[in-house]
Amino acid sequence: MTFDSHLLLLFCALLGVVNAANPVVKLPYASYKGAVNNDLGYSLGYASFALKKTNVDRIISYRGIHYASPPTGDLRWQPPVPIQNTEQQNSVIDAASSGPTCPLAIPSWFLSGPVILEIAAGGGTVGFPALQESEDCLLLDVLIPSNPQSDNLPVIVQIHGGGYTLGFSELYAGDNFVSESKGSVIYVEIQYRLGPLGFLSSQELRQNGTANAGILDQRLALEWVQKYISYFGGDPSKVTIWGGSAGGGSVVAQLMLNGGEEKPPFWAAIAGNASHTNAYMNLKLNSLVLLEYPWIQPYHDDEALETQYNAFLKVANCSSLPCLRALSSSDITNVVGSVMSAGYNLGEYGFGDFWFGPSIDGRAIKGLPTDEIAAGRFSRVPLLTDHEEFEGVLFTNMSIHSEDQVEPDLQDVWPAANASFFERLFNLYPLSDFSGNYFQKSFFLDIFALMPTLTLDAPFYQRQAILGDAFIGCPTRLLANTFQKNGLPIWKMTYNYGIAIHSSTQPYLLRASNDVLNPQLARTIKDYFLSFALARDPNAISTVAKPMWVQYDTNSTVLGIDSDAKPTLVADVDDSEKCEFLLSQGHVLRN
Secondary structure (H helix, E strand, O other), X not given: XXXXXXXXHHHHHHHOOOEOOEOEEEOOOOEEEOEXXXXXXXXXXXXXXXXXXXXXXXXXXXXXXXXXXXXXXXXXXXXXXXXXXXXXXXXXXXXXXXXXXXXXXXXXXXXXXXXXXXXXXXXXXXXXXOOOEOOOOOEEEEEEEOOOOOXXXXXXXXXXXXXXXXXXXXXXXXXXXXXXXXXXXXXXXXXXXXXXXXXXXXXXXXXXXXXXXXXXXXHHHHHHHHHHHHHHOEEEEEEEEXXXXXXXXXXXXXXXXXXXXXXXXXXXXXXXXXXXXXXXXXXXXXXXXXEEOOOXXXXXXXXXXXXXXXXXXXXXXXXOHHHHHHXXXXXXXXXXXXXXHHHHHOOOOOOOOOOOXXXXXXXXXXXXXXXXXXXXXXXXXXXXXXXXXXXXXXXXXXXXXXXXXXXXXXXXXXXXXXXXXXXXXHHHOOHHHHOHHHHHOXXXXXXXXXXXXXXOOHHHHHHHHHHHHHHHHHHHHHHHHHHHHOOOOEEXXXXXXXXXXXXXXXXXXXXXXXXXXXXXXXXXXXXXXXXXXXXXXXXXXXXXXXXXXXXXXXXXXXXXXXXXXOEEEEEOOOOOHHHHHHHOOHHHXXX
């Protein structure tokens, strides 16, 4: 239902829902005062970008809202405790600015690698900003349009990426997305525990806590949205979860949580539209999932997890879990930073591996993602997914120049790989494929124009292709193929425009459309994603002219965006012998 603006303001006032003149939301346990029209920002957490403030519609932001109690002391490595169970605030809390980030755990290889290509492509400068880190970081931001189209808007919940060790709520800031949605959507950005504090695991820890605290944080934030988003004018039955990179991997974890729940907290009781397939129309409970370039890194085995745990104990000068829980917040934060370099120096994780992340605990996560998805142990939901062509570039060592460097480098990432695995792998990815015409792709023309002195050899591109397919491209093929076989609506896009490295779609979705190289492409991609969030179909609502994006089917049809920036229906490049092999090697790849 759409209200006249005056009736809407009256209705919101009666319910305690926010309005631009009085941006205070009263929840049962606390009241929050937001800020109107905050500056719109864009940061990757390890680089800063200068942006024009070009939003066309004002937004109201509520930042730094607690959804869980601080996970300190005895609450470390425990499931999060809902904030409403512990906090009752009578005074109005200022929610104009974001709170602290969760303690970061920076892999030793990170800033020395090709991430500089991503920063250069975006016009930024290298360097971590001065972030305030704290264990008291289980926070979320709510961004709403100042002139909503209705009192009951669909909601997007963004789970940030960063390899499960980096990131914060504004890493995927939704200000511009909400601003350009013309009052049609609410956007929630969440934070969760990272690195060892979110994903440490061992037998001792699993017996006396939880090994996947970061994933459980995300789930509690989704439950908070179900309980409280209506106070902000959102519809809890129309929640879309959206994640990119490790955020996309987190969405996969949410889908397979507890073996695949029938009614997860992002489920919506909405019947399908007539434009969908019969299988879609027969779904009685739908949620929506936006899954961008999902990063499915190794779920390390028990032996590797015990090694991680012992390394963490050693750096902390502890011998047991109670000792770790007794450390001060400042001490534990220092340990988090130090253990990453210690592990890398000992060869415990390889280039491109963030070391800490989700793992099989037998409770929340019962198996490897590829096994769980292939076996159908996941929540049944409509899905939209995508990935770029050169996904592995950011996670490949630029010092790889010779063919004999590639196998030992990959062995560090996949310790279980044997000679027969590598023989088959290199037959599928021969070095000869990465020479000659390979360098005529538009990617190289664009990147050499930007960085003319860049010298990266064929073995580098061989390795990046393997890693990109294994961690991202082939998992999207598995998801798409499995969903369509189960009669679930699934749309897939491959993105090859410009410098198509990992996360290169992000600026086109989250920056102001006029601030990117191709504003029309930005508006088109935003329109697909917004339509999916609003109507469960990227084609149902159009504010710009755009081609029909058909569902993934037995012909493996995807939407391709190539060097001409024109969306076109093409065959899925991941429907390949390469992916067939990699997806059969879960016991080696551990994903």
